Amino acid sequence: MANKNDIAAAKQRKQKIVLVVGFVLLAGLLAFQLPKMLKSSSGSSSSSASPSTSGSPSAAGDTAASATAVPAVATGPGSARLAGVVINPARPPAARKGQLWSLSRFEPKDPFVQQVEDKGASGSGGSGGSGSSGPAGGTAVTPGAPIGTPGVVVTPKAPVAPLAYATILVNGRPQQLAVKQLFPQRDQTFVLVGIAKRAVKIAVAGGAFTSGKAITIELGKRVTLMNTATGQRFVMKLVYTGSQPELIEGFKAPATATATAAVQPVVTP
Numbered sequence: 001m002a003n004k005n006d007i008a009a010a011k012q013r014k015q016k017i018v019l020v021v022g023f024v025l026l027a028g029l030l031a032f033q034l035p036k037m038l039k040s041s042s043g044s045s046s047s048s049a050s051p052s053t054s055g056s057p058s059a060a061g062d063t064a065a066s067a068t069a070v071p072a073v074a075t076g077p078g079s080a081r082l083a084g085v086v087i088n089p090a091r092p093p094a095a096r097k098g099q100l101w102s103l104s105r106f107e108p109k110d111p112f113v114q115q116v117e118d119k120g121a122s123g124s125g126g127s128g129g130s131g132s133s134g135p136a137g138g139t140a141v142t143p144g145a146p147i148g149t150p151g152v153v154v155t156p157k158a159p160v161a162p163l164a165y166a167t168i169l170v171n172g173r174p175q176q177l178a179v180k181q182l183f184p185q186r187d188q189t190f191v192l193v194g195i196a197k198r199a200v201k202i203a204v205a206g207g208a209f210t211s212g213k214a215i216t217i218e219l220g221k222r223v224t225l226m227n228t229a230t231g232q233r234f235v236m237k238l239v240y241t242g243s244q245p246e247l248i249e250g251f252k253a254p255a256t257a258t259a260t261a262a263v264q265p266v267v268t269p
Contacts, residue, residue, distance in 0.1 A: 161243035163195045168217070169237040176245050189227070189234070195241050202236075 080087050109115060168175050168183070175183045179195060182188040182205050193201040193214050203214040210228075217223050217238045225234045240246040 163197065163241050163243055165240075165242055165245045166192060166195050166200050166238065167240035167246045167248075168192075168200070169235075169239055171235055174239070174248060176248070178245075184234075190225075197241060200238055200241065 164179055166177050168177060170184045173184070175185070177183055177192045179192055182191050184190075189205060190202045191205045193203050195201075198219040199216050201214045201216050203209070209215060215223065215225075217236055219238050219241065222235060222237045225236065226232065
């Protein structure tokens with residue numbers, strides 16, 4: 001029984017020691033944190049009391065002084081104030097030299113309205129009127145009027161016909177030829193290969209020239225060709241190229257009578 005009492009008494013002593021130590025620690029903590037708590041409570045009370053004294057003259061003076069000390073912030077359209085901070089909307093970046101900064105500088109144009117005035121088609125001798133007339137066979141155009149409105153006449157350009165005919169003098173005789181046609185009419189030694197504006201190309205029918213290529217005959221120039229086997233010569237001259245055959249009209253001139261005058265000697269004394 002004595003042992004149990006001793007154990008219980010020891011437990012009580014330990015509990016008392018723990019309580020005493022905890023009390024000492026709590027007292028030290030209060031002594032360390034109490035001044036900070038008092039300072040924070042005094043600051044909050046002074047800040048809460050300041051709005052109540054704003055109606056007094058001294059408070060008004062302090063407010064005016066603080067207003068003069070803080071610089072005013074200019075607010076523009078679209079700006080807002082949040083928690084005393086002015087928020088201005090973002091502005092577009094400034095364009096550098098050579099950069100486009102606005103599409104509004106371009107003037108809109110109607111794609112169906114003529115923008116360029118045809119000065120060559122406008123007549124200077126006209127007597128008023130909105131339309132302008134060009135030379136004979138030209139096009140009458142009203143500047144600025146949409147295409148298809150009355151008074152606007154658009155004449156399309158006539159297509160250019162390809163060159164398909166040529167006239168070549170062969171030994172002084174004209175040969176009217178088309179592309180891929182054989183000539184002269186009797187021998188049919190050559191063939192017309194191609195026609196240009198001022199020249200033609202010919203080749204040997206069933207044979208070839210010494211160079212192995214077709215030769216070119218220019219307008220108004222003579223070219224002499226010789227058959228190396230027979231020695232026959234052909235003198236050719238190009239006189240015409242066009243989209244239609246050359247119109248050659250023959251005629252006969254009347255014979256002129258030559259008067260024969262007797263020549264008498266003149267004798268002078």
